[in-house]
Amino acid sequence: MDRRKILLLTAILFVKNQVLFCEKIQLLLLKLINNRAQINSILSSHAILRARIANAQSDVRRIWKFDRSSRFWEHDVRAMDDARFRENFRLDRRAFQKVCEKVRNMEKIDSNLRRCIPLEKRVAIALFSLGSAAEYRTVSSLFGVGRSTVGEIVLDFCHSVCDNFADCINTYPPNQQEIKRIVDGFAVLGFPQCFGAVDGCHIEVQPRKEDAVDYHNYKGWYSVVLLASCDHRSKFTYINIGSTGRNNDSYIFEKSSLKQFHESADIFVQNSELIGGFNIPVLLMGDSAFRLSRHMMKPYPYVADQPAAEKLFNYRLSKCRRVIENAFGQLKARFRKIGRGLQVAPKNVNVIIQACCILHNFLNEENDHINQIWLENLQEFDRNRENPSRNVVLGDNETSAETIRQSLCSYFADADVEGTGEGSGDEGDGNGVPGDGRGAVDDDAFDASV
Structure with a gap:
């Protein structure tokens, strides 16, 4: 084959190879274009999915937790000395730990969405709220939780206290040893055969508008009445919660299970x-608002030129009856939420008051004394508040009751160990000695006018 034919064949083969190469290049380009479109589709789907996940996480975060500072509990409280801790939470650290142990049923567990508030912090929030006049909004900012969370924690705590501290108020029905202990205690104070001092205490509330007239009391504001009896050491032995402010103490007592x-x-x-020549049963004592009966002693009405024996009787009775005034003073001084008014829904009032009364008894058992400054602050608040006096004296219709009172009057006159007292109005000043008595709870509300 000559040289010219060889060159021609070579050229033909080169052209064919070039055509095949171009076709393969085109196929590769088409595949690359298809692959790129698929990759873009995958990236777009991934971006959409990530956006949806981010939005979902943002929604959950907004619902379940708002980032707040909680330095007060996590840092400041840890650095507090015992005096500052007691001032903030109205009890000492030892009693605080005992309360935490008793209310473990209010402890929460972590969920997949958030960590729960620890038990000790929940108890601290509740005690700070009850012992402070601050609004829930202020407490929420201090502890770094939501306002509604504070309200829920306070209610959970109060229900837990009522469930787990029931043994702190269980006097009724009393046993023989309990009667002897309390009667002997009042005898030391100067009044024999007494099992309890009875009185009522108005606690300010915010009723619904349609119910406001029933809650309006003679002092000019809205309240519920805490009727209580206490032993010789200012320990509640009976509480009746929920009667509206328009009802007087005697009316509530006459309807109560205590009288029955x-x-x-x-x-x-x-x-x-x-x-004094008469068999005197174990009695209760009250002020002039109550009706004299064979189980309730009250002072003689004041008259000009009152006999010395009657003055002495009134002095003895008022001196011993001040233990119930002391109990109310201690309750309001320790739990300022009670002393300065409950800004909660009316349906939650009773359980909060009941829990505070139970804690009052528990802390007395623990010898957790009331600070004098707390009482002075309460007295200053009461002095600045309009508090008109109202004397309600009910008729007495039991002859045996008058015989009992006269027998005691003669007994005091014969004993004459303390001299004659001037008047029967020696009311308590809020200072009381912590005690170790027990009591009973009656939280029925009586919605009726006098």
Whole structure:
């Protein structure tokens, strides 16, 4: 083959190879274009998915937790000395730990969405709220939680206290040892055969507009009445919560299970003692607002030129009856939310008051004393508040009750160990000695006018 034919064949093969190469290049380019489109589609789907996940996480974060500073509990409280801790939470650290142990049923567990508030912090929030006059909004900022969370924690805590501290108020029905202990305690104070001092305390509330007239009291504001009896050491033995402010103490007592029990229980008569020539049963004592009966002693009405024996009787009774005033003073001084008014829904008032009364008894058992400055602050608040006086004296219709009172009056006159007292209005000043008594709870509300 000559040279010219060889060159021609070579050229033909080169052209064919070039055509095949171009076709392969085109196929590769088409595949690359298709692959790029798929990659872009995948990237777009991934971006959409990430955006949706981010939005979902943002929504959950907004619902479940708002970032707040919580330095007060995590840092400041840890650095507090015992005095500052007591001032903030109205009890000492030892009693605080005992309360935490008792209310473990209010402890929460972590969820997949958030970490729960620890038990000790929950108890601290509740105690700070009850012991402070601050609004829930202020407490929420201080502890770094939501305002509604503060309200929920306070209610959970109060329900837990009522469930787990029930043994702190369980006097009724009393046993023989309990009657002897309390009667002997009042005898030391100067009044024999007494099992409890009874009185009522108005606690300010914010009722619904349609119910406001029933809650309006003689002092000019809206309240519920805490009717209570206490022993010789200012320990509540009975509480009745929820009667509206327009009802007076005697009306509530006449409808209460406390009166019914003292009328029907034989144990008080069985423990009678011969005084002044008459068998005196175990009694309650109250002020002039109550009706004189065979189970309720009250002062003689004031008259000009009152006999010395009656003055002495009134002095003895008022001196011993001040233990219930002391109990109310301690309750309001320690739990300022009670003393300065409950700004909560009316349906939550009773359980908060009941829990505070129970804690009052528990802390007395723990010898957790009231600071004098707390009482002075309460007295200053009461002095600045309009508090008109109202004397309600009910008629007495039991001849045996008058005989009992006269027998005690003669007994005091014969004993004459403390001299004559000037008047029967020696009211308590809020200072009381912590005690170790127990009590009973009656939280029925009586919605009726006097």
